[in-house]
Amino acid sequence: MIRFQRSGKVKNGKLLDGIQFAKEIAEYIHSQHPVVSVQVYMEQFGNFGTIHWHTDYKDLATLESVTTKLLADQKYLAIASKGIEFFIDGGFHDCLISSV
Numbered sequence: 859m860i861r862f863q864r865s866g867k868v869k870n871g872k873l874l875d876g877i878q879f880a881k882e883i884a885e886y887i888h889s890q891h892p893v894v895s896v897q898v899y900m901e902q903f904g905n906f907g908t909i910h911w912h913t914d915y916k917d918l919a920t921l922e923s924v925t926t927k928l929l930a931d932q933k934y935l936a937i938a939s940k941g942i943e944f945f946i947d948g949g950f951h952d953c954l955i956s957s958v
Contacts, residue, residue, distance in 0.1 A: 859916070860921055868907045894924055
């Protein structure tokens, strides 16, 4: 099992927009790639306003296949580009972990 995690810090005053965007892009990914379930979380304290996306894949080949398709999907890219206005520049962090 492979888990891809992305987190992003929402700009001040953009929290509700950031949450709406996070859900929209997660739902779109799942609608186009049913093998991928995107879970959306938000930190409640600590680094408040940070949104996390978690996606689980059977293996690296599945992750690569889905990623390649998404990067060629114009609707996905349009949705993703909308998110830029809600998150702090340089505020994203990606992590890839595997089960042990």
